[in-house]
Amino acid sequence: MNSARASVYAEAYCLLESCEWCPGLPEALDDMPYVDPVTDPAPWYDSAVPESANFLGVMGLSVSGFSASTLSRDPIQLVGDGAALGIARRSHRELVYSVLLLALDECGLSYALEWLAAALSGAPCEGSCGGDELGVYACCPTGDGTSQLRHLYGVGVMRSPQMTNVRYLDEGIIAEVTFTLAAVVPWIYREPLTTLTGWVDLVDGDLVTFDPDEVYEDCVEGTPCLEDPNCPTPPLPIRAPVPVDACYPTGSAEFRRSVVALSPVDQPEWLEAVPVLELEAGATALRRLIVRFWANPLDTDCTEVADPCAACTDIQIPYLPAGGKLTVDGRTQTAEVACSEGSLGAGSSTPILYGPQGGSFEWPIFSCPTGLCIEILSTSATTAADARARVLLVPRSDVG
Structure with a gap:
């Protein structure tokens, strides 16, 4: 029109x-x-x-x-006076x-x-x-x-x-x-913030050695102070287990680590934002991709931010085929891998996304202008010379 x-x-x-x-x-x-x-x-x-x-x-x-x-929202009326506010x-x-x-x-x-x-x-x-x-x-x-x-x-x-x-x-x-x-x-989405539009060549990332599982060992949840050691609370009913990445790595390995930064002053103050991850695997299959997000309100050097316990969330993907193009789109909360099928054209598949420690994944939403440090990790042995990635941040509102 x-x-x-x-x-x-x-x-x-x-x-x-x-x-x-x-x-x-x-x-x-x-x-x-x-x-x-x-x-x-x-x-x-x-x-x-x-x-x-x-x-x-x-x-x-x-x-x-x-x-x-x-x-x-629809408040739910209580049996007595008042109501529960509802979701x-x-x-x-x-x-x-x-x-x-x-x-x-x-x-x-x-x-x-x-x-x-x-x-x-x-x-x-x-x-x-x-x-x-x-x-x-x-x-x-x-x-x-x-x-x-x-x-x-x-x-x-x-x-x-x-x-x-x-x-x-x-x-x-x-x-x-x-x-x-x-x-x-x-939601009504704006264009991605221009600060994060550049591609990162994964092979140029710093070579680091670490165990993805070991980095979480020191992340300890606080114990409720009201727990009575002489009269423990009855255990809750057993819940269905959450699927975990069967190929989540154990033991040390060499990774390529690239870091990109977004300053708090480059984020809209009153609009929340969601990420869009784009990655091209290149000439060889990529095994194990980790993209980790940290809030950075003090706008410190992102190369010094490495505490996994303070990370907002992870996006982890075990495998991407050679020539595969990955899109993880927080706007539509969908993920897709497009790959060539020769003379038949291109095909697409939906990858399984995992979160920290290969556990369940939750779509990240950044509701405050805290700035971001974004770490992109890929196993060095499977990172092709032409592999590249970028992370976009897209502001949104529910009126416009």
């Missing part, structure tokens, strides 16, 4: 008067000056469908659903759009409705039960538009396009259409 493009086309055909719809939008989208659907060509123009040239675009009227938080949770986000379809004739309008329905159905020729990514500008963009760009994930049609009003003019047709999208991930 590009109101600036639609406005130019409509003015050229005298369908609408000139409007200043975000003059910086073409530059932000890296578009040339708009001329007409065929010359440009417009995203909906199809040389195999002649009537597509008579569709002049989509112009936005209104949208709702961005400015309201999806956070809610706060965020539901899916519903986005209700009202737009204008601009066409030169009824054939163009018919195609516009077909195209809009197809565009809203998801990525062409792919389709996904998980939905798609939606990119929007929070306000009129300036420059490359990066600071105004927002992203939503798991987006799909909830209510298909419905035409609510049609105006026939001498110059063409203006149809008002509404539709509703649903985003199963309720």
